[in-house]
Amino acid sequence: MTSSKKPDKYYAILEGALKVFAENGFHKSQVSRIAKEAGVADGTIYLYFKKKEDILTSLFQEKLGELVEKFNQGVGEHMSARAALMKVCEIHFSELENNIHLAYLTQIELRQSDMLLRQEIGLALKRYIILIENILERGKREGSFRPDFDVKLVRLLIFGGMDEVVTSWLISGQKYSLTAQVGPTIDFFMKGIEP
Amino acid sequence: MTSSKKPDKYYAILEGALKVFAENGFHKSQVSRIAKEAGVADGTIYLYFKKKEDILTSLFQEKLGELVEKFNQGVGEHMSARAALMKVCEIHFSELENNIHLAYLTQIELRQSDMLLRQEIGLALKRYIILIENILERGKREGSFRPDFDVKLVRLLIFGGMDEVVTSWLISGQKYSLTAQVGPTIDFFMKGIEP
Amino acid sequence: MTSSKKPDKYYAILEGALKVFAENGFHKSQVSRIAKEAGVADGTIYLYFKKKEDILTSLFQEKLGELVEKFNQGVGEHMSARAALMKVCEIHFSELENNIHLAYLTQIELRQSDMLLRQEIGLALKRYIILIENILERGKREGSFRPDFDVKLVRLLIFGGMDEVVTSWLISGQKYSLTAQVGPTIDFFMKGIEP
C-alpha cells in the first residue's frame, strides 16, 4: 500500500500532464496548458516540480510504478509458469487497452531521445523485467519450459513482442481488441512457429 | 537501381543530419549545426527541404529504403522459409551493429511522438513488413511452419522482439555482439519455450 | 531620543534586508530571502512594508537617520569650524569603515537608477548637508575660512570628495585604513594644492 504523502495538487498536475502530453507530445505541450488542465496557476507547478522535464519523469515513475504493482499483485507464486506468463500478457494488454492516455505515454512519449530518461525508465521497469525473468527461470526449474534458452534474451524477445503489439494497435487507431491477442501471443511464445 | 536524381548537397545535408540527430536528438539539434556539418549555408538547407522536420522524414525514407533494399537483396525466393527468416534477422542485427548512427536514428529518434511521423515510418517499413509476412506465409505453404498462426500477429512479435534486442544492446552501450544473438533468437521464434 | 514606536519585526526585517541587499544588490535580492534572514514569513513583510522598494527606502531613512544623528551629536557649536569639519570627516570615514554592510548600502545600493529614490535620499541626507553648510558659513563668519567661496558648491566638492574616497576604499577591497585619510583630506580641503 503506497501511502500518498504527496499533496492533491501534485497528482492533479500529473493527471493534467498525462492528458496534455498524450495529446500533443512532450515538446509541443506548454506548461501553462498543463496548469490549466490541472486547475492550478502556472507558478504552482514550480512548487512541485523543478523543471518541465521533471513532470515527465515523475509521471513515468508514478505510472510505471502503479503498473508494475499490478503485475506483482496479479501474478502469484502458486501459478504454473505458463499461467503466470499468460497473466503477465493479460495485464500488459488490458491495462493499456483500458487507459489510452497511459498507452500513449508508454508507447510514444517513453521513447524520448534523451539517454538519461531512457535509463530512468529502465530502472522503473526493472521490477517488471525481473518478474518476467523469474517466471522464465521458474518454468525452467519446473520443467514446464525448455531448459536451454537464454533467459535474458528471451525476456527481451517476449517483452519486445508484446510491446510491438501494443504500439501497432495504438498507431492503427485501436481498431481491434488488444486483449483478444493474449491467447495467440502466448501460444507463439510457447510453441514458436515450427510445426 | 536507385538513380540518384538528387544533387550532392541533398545527401550531404542528410549525412550531416544523421550525425547531428544521432548526437543530440531531433529537438535539440539546430538547423545551423546540420548546415555546418554538411558544409553548406543555413539557407541552402531550405532549397532542399521545406522544414526541419522534412530533413528527418527524408532521412528516414532514404535510410530505411536502403535498409529494406538490403533485406530484399539478401533474401531470395530459393531459400527455405527458415533460412530466409534467419537471413532477415542477420541483416537486421548486423546492419545496425555496423552503423551506430543509423541504430540511434531507428531505435531512438524514430520513436518521436508525432503520430504523423510514425505513420510515415510505417509506410517506409511496409516493404520490410511484407517481406517478413511473405516468408511466414511461404513457410506455412511449404509446411516448414505451423499452419495455424496469425501471420500479422506473429510478424509483430518477431519484429518487436528483434527491435527490443537491438534497443537493449544500444542503450546498454553496445557491450556485446549483436550478431551473436541471431541463432538463439531464431531458435526462440521457431520453437518457442515449450519443451 | 528616538522612541521606537515600531515593533521588533520591523527592525528585524530591516536588518535582514541590510545584509541581503549588501550581499546581492537590490535587484538580485529576493523578498523571501530577506524574510528568512529576518526569521519571519514572507507575508509578514507585507504587514510592515507596502512593496519591496519600501524596504530599501525605509532602510535608507533609518540608517541615514542614525548616521546623521551621529554627525549632529559629534559636532558641537563650541568647536572651531576647522575642528568641526575634521570631526565630520572622521565620523564619515569611521562609521563606514566600521560597518561594511552600511558602506555597501550607501556607496553602492544608494546609487540605484530610480530618480525618485535619489530624491528621497537627498531628503534623508538634508540634515547632514545643512550641517556641513552651517560649518562652512560659521567658518566664513569667524574668519577661519575664506569669505569668497560658494558654500553650496564647496559643500558638494567636500561631500563628493569624501564620498569618492570611501567608494574607492570599498571597491578596492578595504585594503587600507580609511580613517588614516582624514588628516590629508582635511588638509586638502583647507589648503588646496597651491603652494
Next chain:
Amino acid sequence: MTSSKKPDKYYAILEGALKVFAENGFHKSQVSRIAKEAGVADGTIYLYFKKKEDILTSLFQEKLGELVEKFNQGVGEHMSARAALMKVCEIHFSELENNIHLAYLTQIELRQSDMLLRQEIGLALKRYIILIENILERGKREGSFRPDFDVKLVRLLIFGGMDEVVTSWLISGQKYSLTAQVGPTIDFFMKGIEP
C-alpha cells in the same frame, strides 16, 4: 583615430540602448524596447551582444572611451599644470552638460551594484585617472603645486568633487549652468578654503 570596425547596427543598438537606459534605468529597460529604438528586430540584438548586460558593458566602454579620448586630446603637455587641470574640469562638465543621456549613463547607471561591472568601469576610466595623476605630478615637479600631498588621495578628492557637482546638477533637473562652475571649482582645488 579609431577605425570603426563594427557594423552600423552595432552602433544603432548602442544608441538605442543609451536612450532607453537613460530613460528607464537598466533593470526597467526591455530588450525589445531597445530593438525598436534601434530599428532592428529583437533577435538582431543577440547577433551583436551575448546578453542584455553586455549591451550595458559595451555602452560604457564605447562612451567612456570616447570621453577619455576627448580628455587626452584637449589636454596638452605644453599647458601649465593649473591650466591642464582647468581644461580637465571644463571638458568634464561641458561634455556631460551637452549630452544629457550620457550624463544619466555615467552618473546614474554607472553606479550599478554589480561589483564586476564596477571594476570594468574602473578599467575604462583608468586612462582618465592617470591623466589627472600625471597633471598632479607634473604640477609638483614644476613647483606650481604643493610638493607634499598624496597624489592618489587628491586625485580621488578632485574626481569625486567634480563627480558630485555633476550628479547634483543632474538630479536637480539641470536648472543651472554646469560649465559656470568650472572657475570656482578649480579655485577650491587650488586654494582650499583657508583664508
Next chain:
DNA sequence: GATGAATGAGTATTCATTCAT
C-alpha cells in the same frame, strides 16, 4: 543556385504580492 544576416514568434521560469487559514 548559394549565402548568412536578419527576423520575430514562441515559452519556460521567476518572484513580488495576496489572502485563506
Next chain:
DNA sequence: GATGAATGAATACTCATTCAT
C-alpha cells in the same frame, strides 16, 4: 498579527525560416 501556499504577470533569449544580394 502571522503564515506560506498559491498566484500570474512579465520577459530575456532561441532558433527555424526568409530573402536581398
